[in-house]
Amino acid sequence: MKKYVIYTRVSTQEQGKSGLGLAAQERDIDIYLNQFSDQPFEVIGRFQDILSGADDERPELEAALKLVRKTGAELLISKLDRLSRKVSFIAALMEDKKVTLRVASMPYGTPFQLHIYAALAEQEREFISARTKAALQSAKGRGVKLGGLRDKTNARNKASKAKADKFASTVLPLVQKLRDSGETLQAIADALNAADKPSPRGGKWTSTTVKRVLARA
Missing domain, CATH: 3.40.50.1390 (Resolvase, N-terminal catalytic domain)
Incomplete structure (x- = not known):
């Protein structure tokens, strides 16, 4: 054995x-x-x-x-x-x-x-390390502030969150009213789709999308 x-x-x-x-x-x-x-x-x-x-x-x-x-x-x-x-x-x-x-x-x-x-x-790990260092050095040579890239990303994330919060507030009263009346998340999604109300990303509503809007309340 x-x-x-x-x-x-x-x-x-x-x-x-x-x-x-x-x-x-x-x-x-x-x-x-x-x-x-x-x-x-x-x-x-x-x-x-x-x-x-x-x-x-x-x-x-x-x-x-x-x-x-x-x-x-x-x-x-x-x-x-x-x-x-x-x-x-x-x-x-x-x-x-x-x-x-x-x-x-x-x-x-x-x-x-x-x-x-x-x-x-x-060898592959060594090459990846060298490539990363070369890319950072090249960016530094062009005057790119590496820390600034992170700041721009954070700013975009904050703007995206603010936009989502604003959108949620426009539909929240209706969603909350339907939820308080005992409707399921999917039933609320179906009602919003029937009313031709686009989701935050412009597509169809789903139970998950409704749940996220309620979570922003």
């Missing part, structure tokens, strides 16, 4: 508390175990770190690897970047003869393919 040690990672304490990202990792791992494992299996350990992908000091990963080396089990992760974002770290692990790595999202990936994938992903 094949043995697996499962390792998952999320990058912040908040993700760890809320479960963000973990459900997707566990889903991919379950798919691999149930559809791609080539023989009956047993999961002998589960480990999880809540640390940045740039941090190689991970106590739970070290514990998982210790169990893998001791038992001959395979280390199973959902995606390669859950292990590390550094190709050097991944390459060193692949050279460890006592560690067999399985990536759920790449069920047929060979060690060579995984190494190439890690290298390409690292």
